[in-house]
Amino acid sequence: MTPVLTSSDDAIAAVRAFGRFYTRQIGLLDEGLHRSRFSLTEARVLYELAHRDGLTAAALGQDLGLDAGYLSRLLARFVAQGLVARAPSGTDGRSRVLALTPAGRVAFAPLDEASRREVGALLERLSAPDRTALVRAMRTVQRLLGARAAEPAAIRPFRPGDTGWIIHRQGRLYAEEYGWDDSFEALVAGILAAFVAEHDPAREQGWVAERGGEVLGSIFLVRQSDEVAKLRLLYVEGAARGLGLGSALIETCLAFARAAGYRRVTLWTNDVLVAARRLYEGAGFRLGASAPHRSFGHDLVGETWDLDLTG
Incomplete structure (x- = not known):
């Protein structure tokens, strides 16, 4: 450490x-x-x-x-x-x-x-x-130290080799910033394992924000039903926040969802993730339901947000 x-x-x-x-x-x-x-x-x-x-x-x-x-x-x-x-x-x-x-x-x-x-x-x-x-x-x-400050970040499709890094960084970041225990890292690992093993590239995809070969964030879209997709695992590295990467990842995800023919996108998050909730609201998502739960070693309030793509 x-x-x-x-x-x-x-x-x-x-x-x-x-x-x-x-x-x-x-x-x-x-x-x-x-x-x-x-x-x-x-x-x-x-x-x-x-x-x-x-x-x-x-x-x-x-x-x-x-x-x-x-x-x-x-x-x-x-x-x-x-x-x-x-x-x-x-x-x-x-x-x-x-x-x-x-x-x-x-x-x-x-x-x-x-x-x-x-x-x-x-x-x-x-x-x-x-x-x-x-x-x-x-x-x-x-x-x-600023030598790469002018180099823009790029968003690329998820590829082999990204899985372990994303699991590691999400587990570490949420432990450091929110005190969540390793059950959250296990959840991320399970989601990504299922995605890698079973996803349909025509209707499910992941993206990584990257600068100079360094991963700065990621997001995934998976099928929930023929008409509904689910946004999952959005994160941005702390040092890269404020650059608009979170919004860019969400917009990339939503553009794919529209092209794939989905009519609605849903997501589940927690009320303590204030910055992420602002990004979802800014992208047009609306809070649908919330409920308290005990997860990752903490008492939290889980939230379901939805975006209608037909409008």
């Missing part, structure tokens, strides 16, 4: 410890990155110029967070060495764009290959599930 950091000092110490560990792992403390003659900053500049066209010094400095004077001296050195060329911009005569020369690409190629080889060697030590967990954790770091 991940330890709870009780103070900002604990969090600062943990981030600094990770930074020290990571820089050792990928060789950032070496005098020349990947045993080359280039420093980390020089290699980053070469990488950007190798993979992007039309870069100006100002844009490059802003993207990499480099001091303008330092970057100017670095680029002047690269120009003198024949690695980088400057040319007038085709759209702004006052600007000059940067590009690697053929010699620059020759110099960058072994650096790029060494990076791939060293990272590959690190990953070879891990099993496939551990590699997946590592990449997911790295993407989480990027997202939380």
Whole structure:
């Protein structure tokens, strides 16, 4: 279990410890990155110029967070060495764009290959599930620190491999946010097991919200009768709330229900799930019935909501 950091000092110490560990792992403390003659900053500049066209010094400095004077001296050195060329911009005569020369690409190629080889060697030590967990954790770091903030989320159909993750995350989230016990996780597992084993793809489907390979939420639609479908297992990760993903998942689900010929969609939820209830109401669902019950280790009020698709 991940330890709870009780103070900002604990969090600062943990981030600094990770930074020290990571820089050792990928060789950032070496005098020349990947045993080359280039420093980390020089290699980053070469990488950007190798993979992007039309870069100006100002844009490059802003993207990499480099001091303008330092970057100017670095680029002047690269120009003198024949690695980088400057040319007038085709759209702004006052600007000059940067590009690697053929010699620059020759110099960058072994650096790029060494990076791939060293990272590959690190990953070879891990099993496939551990590699997946590592990449997911790295993407989480990027997202939380803002590097992926501009990347949009996408909604895709449910596919093999999603089941275990959705069960795990729903069980964990509802335990952390509402204190529900493992009987809720068992309920989710049962619903998904039945869906995977028996669903009719023409009339039943699931969807996953995803960004950069990271699952942010999901929703399912299953057949209750020829005319009635049931919406199930809507959830959105806490860090992804406020992005409109819950509404987008519901609208995707309802569009499928209409296309499949259903006349009504129903769902069952609990009164404590206030945010979800707002989403259902916003999508046009209306509360039909409610009743108290004891489930998941708590006294709750279950609610049935319905949406007429014929109107």
